[in-house]
Amino acid sequence: MKKIALLGTGTVGQTFATRLTTLGYDVIIGTRNLQEKLAAPGKDGAKNSFAQWHEKNSNIKAGTFEEAAAFGEMILNVSNGANAIAVLNLAKAKNLDGKVLVDISNPLDFSKGMPPGLIPELSNFNSLAEEIQKTFPNAKVVKTLNTMWCGIMVDPSIIKGDHVNYICGNDEAAKTEVKTFLNTLGWKDQNILDLGDITSARGTEAVLPVWLRIYGAKKMGAFNFNIVS
Numbered sequence: 224m225k226k227i228a229l230l231g232t233g234t235v236g237q238t239f240a241t242r243l244t245t246l247g248y249d250v251i252i253g254t255r256n257l258q259e260k261l262a263a264p265g266k267d268g269a270k271n272s273f274a275q276w277h278e279k280n281s282n283i284k285a286g287t288f289e290e291a292a293a294f295g296e297m298i299l300n301v302s303n304g305a306n307a308i309a310v311l312n313l314a315k316a317k318n319l320d321g322k323v324l325v326d327i328s329n330p331l332d333f334s335k336g337m338p339p340g341l342i343p344e345l346s347n348f349n350s351l352a353e354e355i356q357k358t359f360p361n362a363k364v365v366k367t368l369n370t371m372w373c374g375i376m377v378d379p380s381i382i383k384g385d386h387v388n389y390i391c392g393n394d395e396a397a398k399t400e401v402k403t404f405l406n407t408l409g410w411k412d413q414n415i416l417d418l419g420d421i422t423s424a425r426g427t428e429a430v431l432p433v434w435l436r437i438y439g440a441k442k443m444g445a446f447n448f449n450i451v452s
């Protein structure tokens with residue numbers, strides 16, 4: 224599995240694109256409209272963060288969500304959670320059919336200020352990952368890595384000792400494939416906790432309100448959780 228598509232140009236997409244390229248994967252990063260994205264102004268008249276990243280990483284392919292999804296053998300959804308279904312619709316169902324779709328997004332609701340909550344219709348007795356699986360039934364959705372800062376996702380060794388990464392999804396073979404992918408990022412088998420089918424995303428997405436408050440208290444995101452007994 225060498226061709227990876229990243230659907231999302233934010234910090235998570237950029238972090239994965241750089242790391243996966245270093246690891247030898249053939250990567251493409253997707254956006255709505257590449258020319259518009261590169262031309263969009265950033266803060267204080269500077270280039271936006273994606274344009275700056277793209278300039279430094281011109282060896283990494285970039286294209287539309289559709290072009291990225293068509294290229295990828297495995298797709299990573301690293302888009303804004305509230306718009307993830309829209310992003311995947313732009314990627315086109317035919318480009319997701321039969322493929323492993325790793326969902327790293329969170330259904331955050333910023334409408335009531337900071338810290339965000341969870342989008343009501345995508346939480347409690349539902350989840351974004353389930354909604355993605357329902358909307359794209361031929362994709363093999365695997366939820367993982369969404370419960371930590373992206374620097375840890377791509378290099379778990381930056382945290383000393385054992386710390387947990389949850390995984391869930393309906394397709395056992397897809398989960399096995401993703402576990403192997405996680406191993407290449409540095410995740411040890413003992414630290415990958417399989418919680419079962421995709422409905423477990425209700426729990427792992429609900430980690431975010433806790434994570435955000437720890438972040439608020441500690442003023443840093445380079446931490447993770449561990450299970451002790």
Ligand SMILES: NC(=O)c1ccc[n+]([C@@H]2O[C@H](COP(=O)([O-])OP(=O)(O)OC[C@H]3O[C@@H](n4cnc5c(N)ncnc54)[C@H](OP(=O)(O)O)[C@@H]3O)[C@@H](O)[C@H]2O)c1
Pocket residue numbers: 230231232233234235236253254255256260301302303304306309310327328329330331368369370371372373374
């Ligand atoms: N930051 C972290 O460390 C971290 C940790 C855990 C989980 N996550 C999750 O990872 C995901 C990515 O986070 P991020 O901060 O890197 O990026 P983000 O700002 O949440 O999302 C950026 C992507 O979403 C797309 N997007 C935004 N609004 C859209 C709309 N209305 N229609 C279509 N596409 C839209 C953007 O498209 P364009 O490229 O066209 O602008 C862009 O590619 C999020 O779901 C987040 O909750 C992040």
